[in-house]
Amino acid sequence: MTADSDTPSLSVDGHVATLRLRRPGQANRLGPQDLDVLREHLDAVNANDAVRVLRILSEGKYFCSGYDISSLASETAPSSLYFGQTMDLIEAARPVTIAVVQGGAYGGGTDLCLACDFRIGTPQADMFMPATRLGLHFYPGGMSRYVTRLGLAQAKRLFLTAERIQADEMLRIGFLTELVPADRLQDRLDALSAQIVAMAPIPLFGVKAQLNRIARGEIDHAGIEQAVLRSEQSEDLAEGARAWKEKRAPNFTGR
Ligand SMILES: CC(C)(COP(=O)([O-])OP(=O)(O)OC[C@H]1O[C@@H](n2cnc3c(N)ncnc32)[C@H](O)[C@@H]1OP(=O)(O)O)[C@@H](O)C(=O)NCCC(=O)NCCSC(=O)C[C@@H](O)C[N+](C)(C)C
Structure with missing residues (x-):
C-alpha cells in the first residue's frame, strides 16, 4: 500500500x-x-x-x-x-x-x-x-x-x-x-x-509497555523483574547516577 x-x-x-x-x-x-x-x-x-x-x-x-x-x-x-x-x-x-x-x-x-x-x-x-x-x-x-x-x-x-x-x-x-x-x-x-525525550530510553519504553499490560489485567512479574535487573546493569543508569551527583542533565544513549 x-x-x-x-x-x-x-x-x-x-x-x-x-x-x-x-x-x-x-x-x-x-x-x-x-x-x-x-x-x-x-x-x-x-x-x-x-x-x-x-x-x-x-x-x-x-x-x-x-x-x-x-x-x-x-x-x-x-x-x-x-x-x-x-x-x-x-x-x-x-x-x-x-x-x-x-x-x-x-x-x-x-x-x-x-x-x-x-x-x-x-x-x-x-x-x-x-x-x-x-x-x-x-x-x-x-x-x-x-x-x-x-x-x-x-x-x-x-x-x-x-x-x-x-x-x-x-x-x-x-x-x-x-x-x-x-x-x-x-x-x-x-x-x-x-x-x-530526556528520559532514559530503556525504562521509558519498558515501563510504558508494562503499564499497558497492567491496564489490561496482565501483570508480568517475571518480565518486569528482568527489566529491573537489565536497567540496573545499563550504562544509562551509571550515567544517570553520575549526572545526578554532578548536578547536570544526563546524556542517555539507550545502552
Ligand atoms: C464530523 C462531522 C461532525 C462534521 O460535520 P460538518 O457538518 O462539519 O461536515 P459534514 O458535511 O458532515 O462532513 C464533511 C464530509 O466528511 C464526511 N465524513 C465525515 N465523517 C465521516 C465518516 N466517519 N465517514 C465517512 N465520511 C465522513 C461527510 O460525509 C462529508 O462528506 P461529503 O462532503 O462527501 O458529503 C459529521 O460529518 C459527523 O458527524 N460525522 C460522523 C461522525 C461519526 O459518526 N463517526 C463515527 C464513524 S463510525 C465509527 O467510527 C465506527 C466506530 O464507532 C466503530 N469502529 C471503531 C468499531 C469502527
Missing part, C-alpha cells in the same frame, strides 16, 4: 516522529487505505531506535471522525475489527504517543485518542461515541481502553447514550490528559515532547 496526498503522513525529526491525518474535507475519517498506511508508518517508527515520541496530529477543524462510515456499510471493505486491531497497534507502539486533539473526535477517532499515552486538547475539542446508535458493536480493545482510561461508569455513559461532550468535560473524565488554549498548543507539545 502506498501513501497518497490524503492518507496519513509520517515525518521524523531526531527523537520525535509526527503522524498527520490529512483528510480535513472528510473530518479526517479513516478508511481501509488510511489504516494500511498507518500500519506501515507504525512499522517504520517501531523499527527506528532513535524515535522516542510519536505525535499524532490532524489537519483542519476535526481531529478524527472515526472509521469511514461507507466502509462500515460495504460488504467488500474489511470489518471494523481491522480498525480496532490498528488502534491496538497504536497502543502497542514502542515510542510514547501524544494525540493532539485540536477538534472533534468521534467514534473510532475517540479510540485513536485513548490508544495514545497522552491526549492534549484545546477548547475546540469535543467527542461522542455513536457506535451503538449506528447499530455497531464495538471491538474488544476499544471497549477495554474506554473502561481502563475512563472507568466503567463513564464508558457506559458514552457508549450507551452517544452523548456529545465538550473539552472541559473531556478533561474532567480523563479523556484529555490536559487542556491548553489553542495558541499555547505548540509550545506545550514541544515542552512535553522534550520532557519525554
Whole structure:
C-alpha cells in the first residue's frame, strides 16, 4: 500500500516522529487505505531506535471522525475489527504517543485518542461515541481502553447514550490528559515532547509497555523483574547516577 496526498503522513525529526491525518474535507475519517498506511508508518517508527515520541496530529477543524462510515456499510471493505486491531497497534507502539486533539473526535477517532499515552486538547475539542446508535458493536480493545482510561461508569455513559461532550468535560473524565488554549498548543507539545525525550530510553519504553499490560489485567512479574535487573546493569543508569551527583542533565544513549 502506498501513501497518497490524503492518507496519513509520517515525518521524523531526531527523537520525535509526527503522524498527520490529512483528510480535513472528510473530518479526517479513516478508511481501509488510511489504516494500511498507518500500519506501515507504525512499522517504520517501531523499527527506528532513535524515535522516542510519536505525535499524532490532524489537519483542519476535526481531529478524527472515526472509521469511514461507507466502509462500515460495504460488504467488500474489511470489518471494523481491522480498525480496532490498528488502534491496538497504536497502543502497542514502542515510542510514547501524544494525540493532539485540536477538534472533534468521534467514534473510532475517540479510540485513536485513548490508544495514545497522552491526549492534549484545546477548547475546540469535543467527542461522542455513536457506535451503538449506528447499530455497531464495538471491538474488544476499544471497549477495554474506554473502561481502563475512563472507568466503567463513564464508558457506559458514552457508549450507551452517544452523548456529545465538550473539552472541559473531556478533561474532567480523563479523556484529555490536559487542556491548553489553542495558541499555547505548540509550545506545550514541544515542552512535553522534550520532557519525554530526556528520559532514559530503556525504562521509558519498558515501563510504558508494562503499564499497558497492567491496564489490561496482565501483570508480568517475571518480565518486569528482568527489566529491573537489565536497567540496573545499563550504562544509562551509571550515567544517570553520575549526572545526578554532578548536578547536570544526563546524556542517555539507550545502552
Ligand atoms: C464530523 C462531522 C461532525 C462534521 O460535520 P460538518 O457538518 O462539519 O461536515 P459534514 O458535511 O458532515 O462532513 C464533511 C464530509 O466528511 C464526511 N465524513 C465525515 N465523517 C465521516 C465518516 N466517519 N465517514 C465517512 N465520511 C465522513 C461527510 O460525509 C462529508 O462528506 P461529503 O462532503 O462527501 O458529503 C459529521 O460529518 C459527523 O458527524 N460525522 C460522523 C461522525 C461519526 O459518526 N463517526 C463515527 C464513524 S463510525 C465509527 O467510527 C465506527 C466506530 O464507532 C466503530 N469502529 C471503531 C468499531 C469502527
